[in-house]
Amino acid sequence: MSHSVSQAQTGAQSVQLNALDWVDLCDTDPAFPKQVLVVDDSRMQRRIVSANLRKWGYDVLEAASGAEGLSLCVEHDISMILSDWMMPGMTGPEFCRAFRQLGRDDYGYFILLTSKGGSDEIAEGLNSGADDFLTKPVNSGELRARLRAGERVLKMQSALIDKNQIVNAALQRIETLYDALNHDLSEARHLQQSLVRETDIQLPEGRIALNLTPSGHVGGDLVGTFRVNDDQIGLFSLDVSGHGVTSALMTARLAGYLSGLTPNQNMALQKQPDGSYAARDPAKTASELNELLLRELDTEHYFTIALSIVDLRTGYMRTVQAGHPHPVLQRQGYGPSYLGDGGMPVGLIPDASYSCFETQLRPGDRLILYSDGITEAERPDGKMLDEAGFAKILETSRSLDGPTTLDRLLTELRLYTGTDEFTDDVSALVFDYSGPAM
Template sequence: MALSRILIVEDTPFPRAILQRQLMQMGYEVIAVADGTEAWEVMQNEPINFVITDWLMPRMSGIELCRRIRREGFSRYVYIILLTAKGDKNDLIAGLEAGADDFMVKPCNPLELKVKVLAGERVLKYEKTLVDQNRKLELAHQQISEQFATTANNLKLAAKFQKALLPMESATIDQMKFESMFVPCEVVAGDFFNFFKINEEKTAFFLLDVAGHGIPAAMLSFTLSHVISPLPFPPDAQHLGHTGYGFLDFTHPTHLASRLNQIFEVRSDGQQYFTMVYGVIDLAMEQVLFTQAGHPPIIYLPYEGEPCTIGEGGFPMGIFPNTDFDIYSFDFRPGDRLYLYSDGVTGCFDPDGQSYSTERFMDLLAHHRRGSLREGLVKLKQALIEWRGSDQFEDDLSVLAVERLPDPSQDRNHLAVDLSELD
């Protein structure tokens, strides 16, 4: 509010008239009243922000008027000059404590009055600038808060959508039991996994990990979840997935990997890439074929035997053209298990900076080998939280576990648990 009007409060008519004339000659509109009570009524009804008041007045003194103005807490700042015939320091202190900004000794010298009023006007201008800036900051803060709330709601919806794209935590396809664990380090994740039946003999599975975290990684993860999808297709062509870029051969891991690398390499600047394990379980051959693109190896846990890793890494997808992907295979018989996982699991760091490691992961799986797949994943999550010392992780955690169940036509006795092994 620019200074245009000044309220003067003086109970003596002649000094009041002189003061009013001096201020009007300086270019200000003046409202003049005889005491603090009249001044208070004006303050209630007019946007006055500059007051020059006498100290001693009937009904309400200048000191009391100062106190009321400060107690009222107007939205505007009111600059107050207190007129006094006193020069005692204690009186000046009392005036400051009541809320006065400045003092003048009566009778008012015109030059001193001008200097005092101009100083007060500068204070009010600075105050107005500060108020305007605060209002702008409040508005900006409100807008940012609204945008943040909108973004947070959108992220929650995206997280629900991403979770809906993932398969059920527990599922059975023919003689395979699938269990999974998915723990994003942020609202949305760059990890994705899935499994699906290709034909009567073959079932596919994969787990991928997009470099980075948060929204950018999740966007590519969403895209990949649709690209590496066999549905919807006619029954006689379920082994092919049309992506808009060509066909994917879901029956052959290395062919699929090479095609994906071609698709995403030409659309990548080398900064966004992903790692993946893609495999096919062939029940007729009792075998698993898989390829690995810069991803951690598969952990294979035979029913009778120690866990081991299979796969030597390879190059991630979306970086190098014409990359050759190796094919790996191993037997997969009733009771055997395999585990796919993102590097957030083995690369989970404790407070001292030590990683959880593949060795600890395999030890845990071996220890809980006679429990259910779900039990093993629950134990793994608990172990990672204890290792981390927190349930907040630096990277996404994903695990896809597969167990070959016994054929109903087979003798189940060879899968019976030896009680001595539980001791």
């Protein structure tokens, strides 16, 4: 009777253990890799630990030394390692360091089995790259809990790798798009520079030098000249608000309205009954551009402009200044003087009023039209160059020809700002008037 009871109790215990094992099995994620390496110089210890691992559904590999375990790590995709600390040849921490140096793509969770528990030993283990510790003899429940913690770490690391791959793929796509955009913007820069077809124009009555330097790939500044007739020319400098592509597109649109290549579309010209062209009053041109911008162009941008019509025979010049920096007149033997009284930018308010001022150019005079990217250039401490600093550069460059003066100006601006990349577009036009052709 007692023997039968004993057998029944043993059977009940066996059933209970199998049920717990089944719970453990159901608690694992079958999709997650579970190849575990057990490294211990004691064959019995390896067998005890491995038996539990296999019971819990892990695929187990065994090694009797750190060197043998390292070879298995090279050959197999091992996600977890249980290694004894004290082993002949290569110790557990030494094995861990060697494992970390394999350069694997995925992470391996490393648990050291040790009878050591001092702070120095724990620090040594952590410094070697170990993730966790278990005290020998190993408790089955604690081992299972540590393995579950390791699985959570590996799952998070796997998810992080997946997310990093997604991020890297997105970054590669962004880089491809950026390269394409950068190429397009470089082409746009060349196209915008082509709006200033000539940068050094020789006339019988003088010489015109032009420079256009955007702060980025493209900008909102433009300088130019156009022929009115045999005796008159137009000179202009304009600056569209803002920076970048939208400003550049508006600048290109405005260039068409002041083009010498298509005089029938040039708003500064008026066609005569005989088919020739005459200059429209510059103030009238600014007024019509203002109404056009507000009526037809759906944009928040506005622009400033200085537009001059010069009679090359007489030197008589009429200029409208619409919110643009004051034109500069340099006479031989005199310092630079600023012309005009400001005026309202174009495209801000309907029915804005514009007026012209008159200037009599003499042989040897120099006229400079420019954008505020010059006078508002800042030193690293925030101090602007302003009109006084600009006048000083012009005064020291008076003996130079127009193109050299513009080169000198850009050099001085770079020295002043301490950078080759300006924060605002820089543009200027220099007209040296030598008098009527003989």
